Amino acid sequence: VAKTxxxxxxxxxxxxxxxVEEAKFHAEVVQKVNKMIAAGxxxxxxxxxxxxxxxxxxxxxDLIMMDNVLEAECGDRIRLEKVLLVGADDFTxxxxxxxxxxxxxxxxxxxxxxxxxxxxxxxxxKRHKYQKKKIIVHPQTVLRINxxxxxxxxx
Amino acid sequence: MxxxxxxxxVRSRLTDRFWRVQEVLKYARHFRGRKNRCYKLAVRSVRRxxxxxxxxxxxxxxxxxxxxxxxxxxxxxxxxxxxxxFISNLFKSQVELNRKVIADLAIYEPKTFKSLxxxxxxxxxxxxxxxxxxGKEPEGIxxxxxxxx
Numbered sequence: 001v002a003k004t005x006x007x008x009x010x011x012x013x014x015x016x017x018x019x020v021e022e023a024k025f026h027a028e029v030v031q032k033v034n035k036m037i038a039a040g041x042x043x044x045x046x047x048x049x050x051x052x053x054x055x056x057x058x059x060x061x062d063l064i065m066m067d068n069v070l071e072a073e074c075g076d077r078i079r080l081e082k083v084l085l086v087g088a089d090d091f092t093x094x095x096x097x098x099x100x101x102x103x104x105x106x107x108x109x110x111x112x113x114x115x116x117x118x119x120x121x122x123x124x125x126k127r128h129k130y131q132k133k134k135i136i137v138h139p140q141t142v143l144r145i146n147x148x149x150x151x152x153x154x155x
Numbered sequence: 156m157x158x159x160x161x162x163x164x165v166r167s168r169l170t171d172r173f174w175r176v177q178e179v180l181k182y183a184r185h186f187r188g189r190k191n192r193c194y195k196l197a198v199r200s201v202r203r204x205x206x207x208x209x210x211x212x213x214x215x216x217x218x219x220x221x222x223x224x225x226x227x228x229x230x231x232x233x234x235x236x237x238x239x240x241f242i243s244n245l246f247k248s249q250v251e252l253n254r255k256v257i258a259d260l261a262i263y264e265p266k267t268f269k270s271l272x273x274x275x276x277x278x279x280x281x282x283x284x285x286x287x288x289x290g291k292e293p294e295g296i297x298x299x300x301x302x303x304x
Binding site for chain 2: 009011014016046048055056057084085087089092094095096097119120121122123124131133
């Protein structure tokens with residue numbers, strides 16, 4: 001059959017590696033990472049957490065402020081579930097889309113529950129004698145992330 | 156005798172005009188020219204400033220998203236992937252990170268971003284292979300069985 005412009009696809013042909021060898025390689029890597037976690041050979045961990053309908057990239061000892069009310073008193077310890085990604089210097093654990101609760105543990109404390117600065121909403125049409133002014137003050141909560149822990153239960 | 160209504164010849168005078176004017180001027184103190192001192196000019200400028208700030212609050216979200224997308228595009232081009240390929244393959248592999256977080260990772264965690272780019276590249280190749288199909292020729296037109304009911 002003659003070769004036309006449509007005989008081969010426009011993308012370059014790629015061969016994927018052998019699935020059996022790949023499975024072995026994956027198992028090796030998983031075991032290595034498990035050993036590293038069990039031995040505690042990681043420095044500072046960072047995590048990507050989905051909380052208050054936003055995603056945050058957090059480390060230990062950092063502050064987070066959200067524009068809503070939490071039903072927890074000041075000083076309560078909170079565990080943040082819904083972790084999307086955890087990483088250290090040498091390895092990253094990417095969740096699809098979430099990581100298991102037995103793998104990561106993120107703890108936070110509620111520090112402050114305040115109101116935001118008064119934001120002004122104003123609408124004005126010129127020459128139409130139309131103006132409205134509204135002052136919006138919404139509640140805010142400040143959390144401090146205490147620790148991020150990972151446990152060696154990969155498979 | 157009990158007086159229920161105030162006498163008609165008593166006029167009330169405005170006593171807190173200063174504070175009413177200061178309420179508006181306090182928002183104009185950092186403006187340029189006479190509009191930071193004169194009430195008549197300041198009222199107009201302050202009103203325009205409020206309206207612009209409400210509009211800007213809505214547009215800030217669009218602007219930041221475009222910024223994140225530009226940053227992710229630049230970072231993924233460094234790893235040899237274009238932005239649409241990167242994002243679509245990430246979503247197809249069920250990784251639901253939003254653009255803000257991926258842009259932060261690209262800036263502060265280059266190794267993690269490299270692994271995400273490799274993941275997207277691998278998913279892309281698997282997608283191409285799946286699109287190619289079995290590689291056999293399609294059945295001939297005349298050898299196809301047509302059922303007429």
